[in-house]
Amino acid sequence: MAERLLRTTYKRDMALIPNRVQWFWLIVLLAWLFYYPIFIRGLPSPGFWLTIAILVLIAATGALGLNLLSGFAGQISLGHVFFLGVGAFVGGTVNTEAFTTLSGVDFWGLGMPWWVGVLAGGAVAAALGVIVGPAAVRLRGLYLSLVTLALVFLGEWLFTAEALAPVTGAVRGRRVDPVSFDVPVLRDYVTKDGEALYLAALILALVAFLAGKNIARSRVGRAFQATRDRDIAAEVIGVNVTWAKLTAFGVSSFMAGAAGALLGVFLGNPLGSNFGGAAGLLISVEYIAMIVIGGIGTVVGAVFGALFVVALPELIKFASEQGWLPFIAESGAGTLDPAAFSAILFGLFIVVFLILEPLGLFGLWFRLRNYWKGWPFSY
Amino acid sequence: MAVVSGLILEFDDVHLSFAGINALDGVSFTVDEGELFAIIGPNGAGKTSIFNCLNGVYRPDRGHIRFKGEDIIGKKPYKIAESGMARTFQNIELFGNMTVLDNLMLGRHHLFSSSWLAASIWLGKARREEIENRRRVEEIIDFLEIEQYRRYPVALLPYGIQKRVELGRAMAMEPSLLLLDEPVAGMNLEETEDMARFILDIREELGISMILVDHDMGLVMDIAERIMVLDFGVNIATGTPAEIQADENVIRAYLGEELTA
């Protein structure tokens, strides 16, 4: 136990998981995450629990990226969905074989393994992320946010353009093949496309989380935060703020693009208008909601936030459709039916939650953790 | 690099103006290697503006600034920082959400060379660098006696400690010229004494040249070797503390009768 209190080397002090207790819980958590698809096989509506989990993992990856950009580097971006879209189409093109639809439209495709698609989606998104550069260098705060909003509309315009049809399928979207693992060991573990996608999304999310943690605690993360808090002072003490901003856009777009590649798989037929216009803006805003509700500027916060924003509305809906919530009209009655009720409830939930806990779930978690740390001598 | 013997800084006929205000109107001075040079003057005289010109935050309209023999006008602030100029600020410019450790590590940002990709994997060089720089930062923390605050977000620390952390951050940059903008403003006597001690020790132990700006005449007169007095962007006197204290112009424009009495 002494080890838990005293750290004798800097190496140990700076380790991500400095003690055995934390290692223990981490391993429990990981084991549970990998066991999850097997666990839910026995539940009613396993498909629901699996899709929700996949969406949460994909969203968490995207949110981790946005959190580095907005939470750490302070560049609030409304254009995140654009990079998800780039990832979806590029990733889809890379991991799907070329094909021709029945109506004779040719699609490009490389038929590579899923992770190549993920990397390619990330790389292309990162490259495009840097185009925001000139604006990011000159603009600040909400002005920059609203300029990144342009990406949402630019994205819709590009993704639905007939000229890019071999990649995006223009207005009709493109087909994206499922993820597959050609590993015999996993035969009983991955029995369905959905489980394969879950595994891929889990691996990606874990990698993104680790990378996010490392970036946050390294010189890069510090430079991001310095840029966010006081950019002039940061520059004076030796931080190249332009570099920091571009790196932040690059890294965050990379994660968005990688997440987008799997989102494309999830959607099966990603469509330009999913990633642009009003629908796209809502997605961007959802990502901002994730990092704010999770706790802005904290790496775990992004994950909490993804869980809250993606899973909660579905769970409320699930609950009200199961009839667990009272006083609701039947679906489609055009009044307070489960769907409308869930939407109102979710809206109010955000309001109430942020009033009570403006620092987000991370703030809540922080307080709980401190409470338990001190237990039984809390306060 | 052509180092003019003994001079670390030459500030030569610098003019700077903002929408009709002449903040600096042809100011010249030099700082010797290892010297503790002070700049004083009434509020709005242009002291902070001189620092901002040195750092590359402001670009003078006219004039030359040579640091270690190299003209630095037009260079980016971070480049100037890399070449060895560090600074504390009149209004504390620490990163309030970050811990003392992180603030100090930030001072060493330019001493790293690993890429963001390496950082995200935290292997090899990236990790080695983090650990090595951490070691140096701990030395500074020991020196400034702020061990107990190491992991506190700086925003929670008392004002006097924050000022000390800011000094630590500047030290962490391994500078050859240190600019101190009102390091003891708002401090009580005890803290001022501590700060004076640190400044003197830094100079003695590390031999770093310094430019000190402050309105605490006790401090300035006690520790500065040479003082320049600025009024409305014009250099009205330069000399030793004793000379300055006796200067009629300086008394009229800045010191007032009481202090010298």
Place this chain on the structure above:
Amino acid sequence: MTSEVKSEVRPEAEQAKPVISVKNLEVVYNDVILVLRGISLEVPAGSIVALLGANGAGKTTTLRTISGLLDIHEGKITKGTIELNGERINKADAADIVEMGLVQVLEGRRIFAELTVEENLKTGSYTVTDRQTVTEAHDRVMELFPILKQRLRSTAGYLSGGEQQMLAIGRALMSDPKVLLLDEPSLGLAPLLVQQIRDIIVDINKQGTAVLLVEQNAAMALSIADRGYILETGKVVMEGDSNRLLRDEDVREFYLGLHAGDDGKRKSFRDVKHYKRKKRWLS
């Protein structure tokens, strides 16, 4: 430089009824951090009272509590009362307290950086409806700080540190307050200006404004104050007539830098060794 200003104090001020009276005040931040541990102090009408103490002692907190700005810092009064002119203001809104004539100059300038100097001054007269008063107050501020007059249309955020401090004080004077709380007004001001500020405070006070003055520059503060309080970690450890405080050995050593053995002369900073000392009143 000690106490020649003292003699100007009118003797009746000592007996006057307090405008501010704080009794047994206890303040907690975030429900857990106990900062003031039962403070009592009084500001008699028409007097200047100095509040001294180390960093973090709770001086700013005391002022905040009086002017109703505790809420916004997640602070709470858990015990004690505050009275302004005999009226209990524990729960009063900051804006209402200003309407009652009490204005605070916040620590750290806190000017509105994006507004011009003139607009900043306008916010100071927000509560005043009488145009005449505003014009007079404006003229007075211009007279006190001529440099601000040249800068009326400048963006306040671009003023130098000292100019901003002047603006902060000037802004508070715009409403012609009856009670003025000053939190470190001399911070970052040139020596000449510190003298001027001191004179201004005396001047304002002469016009009937009571002043509660928080200062690190103890010499300056005590030279004009009628009374002084010394705060350490949330408690009043010493209080009294400022002449008495000025004679106190500890105060002389720790607040004025004058040492008993040195013929009352200040020791050079070069000679002060870096060591931790003990204050007698704490031991």
Place this chain on the structure above:
Amino acid sequence: NGADPTTTTSEPPPPTTTQPPGPTTTGMMDELVYDVGFDPDTGTIKLGALAALTGPIPGIGASLLNGHRVYWESVNADGGVAGMYPVEVVVRDNAYNPETNVVVYNEIKDEVLAFSSAIGTPTTASIYEDAAGENILVAAGSLASQWALTDNVLLNLGANTYFAQFANAPYWAMNVADPAIITDESVVGIIYQGDDYGQDCKNGYDFGQANTGFNHQYEATYAATDTEFSAQIGGAQAAGVSVLFICALPTALATMLGTAAALEYSPTVFGSSPSYNPVLPSALGGGDEAAGLAVFASFPYYGLGAGPEFEDDTPGMAELRADLEAHRDAIGVTDEMINAFYYFGYTQAQTFHILLEAAVANGDISRAGLLAAINLVQDVDLGYGGAAGGYGATPLERIPTNEDNIGVPVSVTENVFGLMDITGFFEAPYMADWDPAG
């Protein structure tokens, strides 16, 4: 497709026609084969409906769903499918959002036999491949002709695709209408929404143009969020367009026509469904329906894919009205829900019902059995006065109808669907040549 967790990878579905995998069939009908979504104890068939009850089109979503529910309610009132298998519809809201659609689809797909209603083209696109992998039949709440190419997505026999609407109309305007509306002197143009819907219209228009050779001179797109159309309308005007095809949503159509009227530009307009809406005249007239109808007549306006009128005395409409009256209170159908989307939902259920009946008659209501039943349903007459529709064995034959019908606006008091059919169902001779696959 792979998004969806329970897709068996690439292996063909287990055969269900010979031996049911579930508990052996007992009770009702010994030889009935089933797998998912059928409760042998109660004989209940469970169907899924993916509806848009929040999000961008909750009004349309509610109408469509209610038409659907009323129909099944009436089926159940008669004892159910084949008079003995009642239908239970499990409804989920997809908010017209593909991502949500995948989630809710997965939530209920393991308990339902098929999806008798799934609103929207982009939403349906997100699930149909997964559904195909599991032999799940999906009835699309969409008029996109692309569904003709899929094995497991069912088009509504009671409605015409956008393609068919625009491909047939020129023929009617040139050869049937008297006097001809499009002549050699006519300059023809098209304004369409820049999405999959508009694209389908545009393809139909192009096909019609290629076959009739009308003088096409102008083409412009707009975006679904646009509220200002003077550029598109002004462009048509400047190009001298005298017959304008518009593929839009009601708000956009109203705004376009209002702008055209203000610009004193009155081309003959052909609008796809659902461009027209029965309350549009009232809107265009500022609340005065008669004034608005006059504006429509001044172009004049022809509504394509008009469908029947509410008061038609065809057997189909008689039944629709009767079912509505009988069950509206139970379902909660209000007056304002009764519109073309209600009709769509109703006929969609009707189309689906025919398939179910065929499957039951065939003794197999497993998922594969239901899919196979598509081929059993040919030349069905829904009873609305049109030619028979039906499905064929190959995707290319699964175009339920290549017909169109055209109506003109009338007062909503005359016809709650708003358009008076002036042509009946008709099909241009060249429609037989259409090959959606090339």
Place this chain on the structure above:
Amino acid sequence: MNATITPLIAQVTDLSVGEEIIQLTVQGLGLGAIYALIAIGFVIVYKATEVINFAHGALMLLGTYIVFSLMAGVVPKGAETPAGQQSANFPEWLQWWLDIPVAPRFALSTLVAAVIVGLFGVLVERSVLHKMVGQPVFAVVLITLGLELAVATAVQVIWSPQQKVLPSPLPPALKLQVGNISIQWANIWAVLAMGVCVLAFFAFFKYSRFGVAMRATAHDQEAAMAMGIKTTTIFAIAWAIAGVLAAIAGAFYVPARLAGFITLTPVRFAALSAFPAAILGGLDSPGGAVVGGLGIGVAQVLSARYLNPLFLGLEFPNFHLIFPYLLMIVVLLIRPYGLFGTPEVRRV
């Protein structure tokens, strides 16, 4: 079923290119006036709180439906709500209201809606945002987003999601002919309404002490309070004004932009389309909102007419969708705080 209508040959008017540009500019100004009205709503809340109010669209929606209820004589009852004027269900004692001629009734309805939504804005501020004083700006932004979802869905539930018709004195075909140029009355009134709002706004800032107080509050709430500024009053005023502007914008949006046809979504998301206008002019500048709104409106129409065909030929349709954003980016790269926005003070 036989064709009863004889088709006409379209009347093609011959506008010269110059006239056509004027005609399109006039239309663009009508579009821009609405953008400006909405953008001013953003500006006021931003000015007082530095928050982008995502709930503005929901306030607009609420205003629109209140105007609808008053104009069509409809008491909302969820799914039972009748669709239009034909089925008005106002009680007997309110019939006199429906006898008022349409034009004054529209003006009165707009006024009533403005008051109600203004009060609703105050209510929202008091009950929710009030508690967020001193909290991180983005938490507040998100709260407005949560409010948007709740309020907009509540409107859907209260009035039912089915399409409605807003009876108004401004049907789209009603126009003023000036030479060869037609100007729709709906546009004229939109511009007038916008103008009146802006003038009232300027007067309010000039002749009341709230203007400076509002900016002070946004910048530093504590310092503002120390100056005796009741920051809660300031916030309430800002939200009240935003509510009033939203209702007015909603009332004019439907006849001028949607041809009197109400469905939820276009109104709800209308506010988003005014972002470029607000930012182009400078987020804290009402004058900027006007210039930005009108500028973007005109640019959008002209680009749709003259640039779209070019891009359509390249298989990139609907260029006019992104043109306002491109314009916005170019302006911001030159002037980072918009045309008239206040630059942030940045110094060390």
